[in-house]
Amino acid sequence: MEWKSQLEKYKGIFNEPPKQVPSKKVVDGPIIGNGDIGVVLSGPPEQQRVWISKTDFWKSELIYTKGSPSLIGGIDIYIPELSGASYYSEQRLLDAKVVSTFRGAASTVTMTAWVSATDNAVVVELACVEGTATVSLDLWTKSGHDSQTDAGTETDVTWATRVFNGAELEWPTAGAIAMRCLSESSTSFELKPGGITHIISYVLTNHDVDTYLQESVASVKRFDESRLNELYAKHEDWWQHFWAKSAIDIGDELLEKFWYGSHYIMASCSRNKSFPPGLFGSWITTDSPAWAGDYHLNYNFQAPWWGVYSSNHIELSEPYDAPLLEYVPNGKRYAEQYLGKNGIYYDVGIGPKGLPTALSNTEASRKYEHGHLFLGQKSNAAYTTINMLMRFYATYDLQYASQIAYPYALEVADFWESYLAFEDNRYVIYRDAIHEVGTWEESHPNDDWLQEFEDMNPILTLGLLRAVFKGLLDMSNELGLDVNRRDKWSHILMHMSEFPTFERDGKTIFRLTEQGRSWWDSNTLAIQHIWPAGAIGLDSDSQLLEIARNTISVINRWTDYNGFPTIFTAAARVGYDPAIILHQLRHQCLEHSFPNLFIYFGGGGIECCSGVPSAINEMLLQSHEQVIRLFPVWPNERNAQFMTLRAVGAFLVSSELKDGMIQFVEITSERGRVCRLFNPWPDGALSIVEINGNKQEAIDWKLVEDVIVFATKADRHYRLQPTTIASPHFLC
Structure with a gap:
């Protein structure tokens, strides 16, 4: 199987300028990135805009939605001869670059852009194919939003900075972009037929180095043709090594393209180990991204990585843990102060470096949730453990287990051991909302809405806790730790309340709670204990599998505001009809995607990157019950x-x-x-x-x-x- 030939044919194709750049959610323009720097292109041929953002460029202000990732700036490329020119652009997955061709009445120009996979350099190559082209460049940084900006020149280098450093911030953020044209002495020049110039930009923040501006300028100055060629060789080598780690050939070019495209997006935005991408990746084009663009812990933050473990791209998951570990002191304080419990209790949303992004000064939040947005949910910390367990089981990396996964899971277990109620020979969960309760609303005619806080045994938490305590037992055995606690964990697993069920549409299906809300027509919460929690699989009891399949049929939420990362993989996990899974998955790729291979729905952004890989991988290979199954949910007649x-x-x-x-x-x-x-x-x-x-x-x-x-x-x-x-x- 030749993976290179597979990748060569899969590209994002653009025949017109993007329409959703800038955007508060997912952008629709050509995207490139190195896992830290994100670049999206927009604009007509005569004014190409290169938007530059970075995963660590955050405004660290408290109160939802003031703390969020923000835009640094960009470069505008003006070529007046291209007014009215045709637009064609390719986002090439194999070598992670965007190649555009603009054909005007008298001039044709190609523009090739890439972000170095191994350095903080952004490279734009302009080549004049026909006629002449008058080029002028404008380096800019975003202003406003209580930031300070500055700009200047140093010999042939242009630079610009943006800084958040107000007294109201938890920590400062400052970024610099330095720009230089290799073959030109100024930012205005003429390209003649056959002429080529390279625009080199270097991007750093104070989270990289204290002298971020000086280092950016010095790095740009060091560039020459030899350095550029060396950097591109390393760039190619990184991406070839990345693509060689796994491959599929399923006889369906549409699904293959989005399988590879999803990995491309994750590799382009998830490599900064201290600052994972927020909801919309590293392509931030506004200072006010939706939902603060933060790390939403009731599935959104976890979901982007659910496909990388089985796809053998463990390295892309390395940024995931940092903000969760940094938030532990907050979580321990909240558990003790607000609930009188041990362990950790997490808000719905958090940020990097221990930043609470889900604080609220609304009357309802102050009255009912201590000025936070827990939204009635106790399960967020348990949900975040699932990815750590996925990584552990996929690698059996005992160093990772001992240093990260196991200590973190212990904090989660400490909370739930003190929170669970043991009644009638079973463990019961009280006052844990299955869905978000809207405490941001300023007033309520009565307190009927508080019944959501009274949800008993929400099915998602029942699944998450099974995974957490099983994972603790497995890691404890592998590491030889906490032998004295294993009996308790085993007892919890053996006596956890059963998954609630009820009758709907003539079928026995899963109920959202044992007591409280029974169903939610526009959600997939009734199957998240299957995926990603992993509580049910092909070796489960046949009656349980039938209920799971019935639930998926009754949900029928193949098109869903939030459900794309869960429904397809859950269906594969329990052996749902593979023909239906593939048909519906193709439909979503066709109807809910941008040319840049982002699959988009209303809630969230890069979370959809796991939908195709995790579902296809589960159909081709299952192993979560320690037994490898080949093509377990795949049409037998399809090679x-x-x-x-x-x-x-x-x-x-x-x-x-x-x-x-x-x-x-x-x-x-x-x-x-x-x-x-x-x-x-x-x-x-x-x-x-x-x-x-x-x-x-x-x-x-x-x-x-x-x-x-x-x-x-x-x-x-x-x-x-x-x-x-x-x-x-x-x-x-």
């Missing part, structure tokens, strides 16, 4: 193959389904754990070969209730295939 998807147990798996038969399996074991694979060839013999360099050796295995079980060694490769099928062309 498909995948390369190095990641399975629970730190296994990298490749396989191919052809003419209704699985041709082979290749597995790399990272940690040397026992491998369990649901037998894909129940009617024939098979062989397993261990590969160590040039050495190959047949190994012993056993079959236990249709599951192939064999021991592995760390960093060894294993090939499984039926003895009745000719050797295939292997993916790895």
Whole structure:
């Protein structure tokens, strides 16, 4: 399987200038980025605007929605000869650059833009193909919003800064953009036929280095043609290494394009380990992004990464943990001060560096939630643990577990051990709203709305707590820690209240709560205990699986304001009809996407980046119950193959389904754990070969209730295939 040829054909195509730049939500223009700097292009050919933002450029003011990521600035490129020119732009996934062609009556100009994958440089190349072009550049920073701006020149370098440093801020933020034209001495010049110039910009903030302006100017000055070529070679190498980590070929170019496109977006915005992207990634084009553009913890912040674990892009999840860990002191204080409990209690929204973004001075918030926006939900911290557990199970990285996942999960467990009520031989959850309660409203005619605070046993929290306490037991066993607490955790798991159900549309389905709100027509809360919480899967009780499938049928929320990251993967997780899943997934990609391959709905932005990858990966490979299943929810008549998807147990798996038969399996074991694979060839013999360099050796295995079980060694490769099928062309 040649992943390069796959990537070459997948691009974002633009035949007209974008319409939603600037935007308070997701932008629709061509996007590039290096995981920290985000660039989006907009405007007609004669005035291209290069918007430059950065994941760490935040205004750290308290009170929702004053604290949020903000725009630094950008560059305007004026070429009057291109007035009325045609517009064509390609956002190329393979090499992460945007190539535009503008054809005017007398001049044709191409513009190529890329953000260095390994440095803080933004590069724009202008080339005149026909005629001449008069170019002038304007470097600018956003003004207003209580910021200070400055600008100047130093020899042939133009610079501009924007600073948030008011007394009302929790911490200052300052950013600089320095710009220089390699082949020109000023910001106004003429391009002749065949002429090429490179506009180099360098972007730093005070969170990178205290001398952010001086370093930006000095970095731009160091650029010459040799340096530029070296930087681009590193850029290409980074992206080639990234794309080589996993691949799919499912015979559906639309879904493949959005599978790769979703990974492109995440790789372009999620690499700053101290400042993960907010709701709309690193493409911020306003000072007032929707919902403060922060880290919403009742699914939005978690969702973007749900596809990267199984796609073998663990590195993209590394920024996720930082704000959660930094918020622990706040969470501990809130739990003790407001509830008299141990552990951590998190607001609906937070920011970086311990910033509370969900404080409110409304009368209702002050009266009912201590001036916060908890919105009646106790489950936010538990929900944030799910991603850490996904990473742990996918890697069995004990250093990550001991330093991050386990200590954090302990804080969550401390809260719930003190909060859960044990009644009638079961654990019960009281006063935990299944959905947000609108405490921001200034007044209420009565307190009927407070019944949402009285929700008992919300189904999502029941699923989340099962995951948290199971994860604690597994990590505790692996790390050899807290043996004395395991009995309590096991007791909670064994006696957790059952998932509530009720009758609707003639079917038994999941109820949102045991007592309180029963249903919500415009939401997918009734299946989030399946995905991402992972409480139900193909090995679950058959009656439970039937209820899960019934619930998905009754919800019928394939098109949903908030549900895209959950509904499709949940359906795959419980074995819903794969033809329906694929049909509906294609429909959403066609009807709810921008040319830049953003899938968008009303609530949130980059959260939708997990929808296609996690759903497709679950259809091709499932392993959450410690047993690898190949093509478990895939139409048997459709050929498909995948390369190095990641399975629970730190296994990298490749396989191919052809003419209704699985041709082979290749597995790399990272940690040397026992491998369990649901037998894909129940009617024939098979062989397993261990590969160590040039050495190959047949190994012993056993079959236990249709599951192939064999021991592995760390960093060894294993090939499984039926003895009745000719050797295939292997993916790895």
